[in-house]
Amino acid sequence: MEKIQMTMPIVEMDGDEMTHVLWDMIKEKLLAPYVDLKTEYYDLSLLNRNATADQITVDSAMAAKKYGVAVKCATITPNKQRMEEFPQLTQMWKSPNVTIRSIIGGTVFRTPILTDVIKPAIRFWKKPITVARHAYGDVYESVGFHSQEPGTCTMTFRAVSGQEQSVVVKTTNGPAIWAAEHNLDDSIREFAQACFTYALNMKQDLWFSTKDTIAKVYDGQFRRIFEEEYEKNFRTKFEQLGLKYFYTLIDDAIARCVRSEGGFIWALKNYDGDVMSDLVSTAFGSLAMMTSVLVSTDGTMEFEASHGTVTQHYYRWQKGEKTSTNPIATIFAWTGALRRRGELDKNEALSGFAARLEHACLQTINDGIMTKDLANLADPKVSVRAVNSEEFFDAIIAHMK
Numbered sequence: 263m264e265k266i267q268m269t270m271p272i273v274e275m276d277g278d279e280m281t282h283v284l285w286d287m288i289k290e291k292l293l294a295p296y297v298d299l300k301t302e303y304y305d306l307s308l309l310n311r312n313a314t315a316d317q318i319t320v321d322s323a324m325a326a327k328k329y330g331v332a333v334k335c336a337t338i339t340p341n342k343q344r345m346e347e348f349p350q351l352t353q354m355w356k357s358p359n360v361t362i363r364s365i366i367g368g369t370v371f372r373t374p375i376l377t378d379v380i381k382p383a384i385r386f387w388k389k390p391i392t393v394a395r396h397a398y399g400d401v402y403e404s405v406g407f408h409s410q411e412p413g414t415c416t417m418t419f420r421a422v423s424g425q426e427q428s429v430v431v432k433t434t435n436g437p438a439i440w441a442a443e444h445n446l447d448d449s450i451r452e453f454a455q456a457c458f459t460y461a462l463n464m465k466q467d468l469w470f471s472t473k474d475t476i477a478k479v480y481d482g483q484f485r486r487i488f489e490e491e492y493e494k495n496f497r498t499k500f501e502q503l504g505l506k507y508f509y510t511l512i513d514d515a516i517a518r519c520v521r522s523e524g525g526f527i528w529a530l531k532n533y534d535g536d537v538m539s540d541l542v543s544t545a546f547g548s549l550a551m552m553t554s555v556l557v558s559t560d561g562t563m564e565f566e567a568s569h570g571t572v573t574q575h576y577y578r579w580q581k582g583e584k585t586s587t588n589p590i591a592t593i594f595a596w597t598g599a600l601r602r603r604g605e606l607d608k609n610e611a612l613s614g615f616a617a618r619l620e621h622a623c624l625q626t627i628n629d630g631i632m633t634k635d636l637a638n639l640a641d642p643k644v645s646v647r648a649v650n651s652e653e654f655f656d657a658i659i660a661h662m663k
């Protein structure tokens with residue numbers, strides 16, 4: 263069989279532990295036999311980040327910006343315990359994801375992978391719901407204090423020009439707690455652009471919800487910026503594809519979300535996104551079935567699994583045990599990157615391959631062959647065979663053939 267050719271490379275960010283073991287298996291067993299894989303390789307394993315004083319992470323992010331598509335393996339973010347485990351570390355290096363995000367910018371979209379045999383806790387859901395969380399400001403950068411005496415709290419903004427804006431927050435006659443939060447027009451606008459761009463790319467409707475009836479200025483500004491961006495830059499493209507941009511109050515959005523079939527992108531403010539992404543991912547099943555994509559305003563996309571390096575499995579694997587680690591999210595990170603590369607390069611063979619590989623994975627699970635983490639989530643009517651990772655790969659390969 264002739265292998266599928268690639269014109270432009272994908273930036274490959276290799277990582278650590280069990281996900282690194284799966285990474286090699288994915289390339290060797292699922293990709294290399296079919297695709298003449300073209301990647302620009304960056305080893306982001308902890309020891310190589312240490313050896314390069316983390317320059318490798320910066321270089322890989324710059325490459326992602328250059329080529330527009332990257333796929334990342336999970337990596338260790340060192341903490342105190344890891345500093346003891348790896349005494350050669352010269353620093354407690356920052357999370358590579360934080361470094362990469364600060365260079366590429368953009369928004370993280372988390373999407374569950376659905377199969378027929380693993381039913382979401384909410385029985386109406388048939389298609390994935392992707393949560394886009396605005397990862398800047400609000401309560402995460404708020405300041406506050408506790409006051410004891412009766413008195414008045416005011417909030418003042420002093421502009422560089424010397425102009426001042428001031429509001430009375432409240433006059434109280436007893437002990438009280440206070441908080442001030444902020445957000446930036448530029449950050450909200452970037453978030454809006456990333457959400458509209460991603461919805462177009464996924465050919466799905468975009469929902470956005472806040473509490474602007476209550477927070478008229480604060481949440482109202484979020485709503486206005488989203489509307490401005492939609493009218494100015496996205497309405498025509500949405501209409502051409504028959505897609506909708508839909509704004510509603512957060513309470514209404516939650517009620518509609520639960521009753522919906524899924525199949526849309528849900529943009530949320532920082533706190534709402536934090537809470538709702540955990541709810542949505544748990545209701546859909548398992549962290550091992552969740553991918554995430556970092557999308558920047560210039561269209562750069564970096565794909566990865568939402569889970570970590572699965573350390574406990576790795577320790578067992580090191581002792582020679584076979585583990586039942588679920589490779590699906592990491593495989594889908596690869597297929598996401600291959601599909602995007604295919605779309606950018608008008609390489610239908612490559613996008614088609616990504617779709618076939620995803621289909622083979624889902625078929626395997628629907629046949630009842632799955633890793634242990636999924637086995638106890640599966641529909642009791644399905645006869646399940648829980649297998650180790652290698653057997654799972656073999657079953658996917660059988661479907662590919």
Ligand code: NAP
Nearest residue numbers: 336337338339550568569570571572573574587588589635
């Ligand atoms: P984790 O690697 O996601 O694993 C937590 C537990 O979830 C595992 O022990 C396992 O449970 C289950 N699990 C996760 N993924 C699985 C899979 N693919 N198949 C089967 N089970 C899976 O989180 P962690 O243990 O908190 O973190 C480990 C390392 O990953 C840390 O060093 C952390 O810094 C790093 N991390 C990296 C990223 C990233 O690069 N994006 C994200 C998160 C964490 P059982 O043991 O019960 O089977």
Ligand code: MG
Nearest residue numbers: 536537539540
């Ligand atoms: Mg959370």
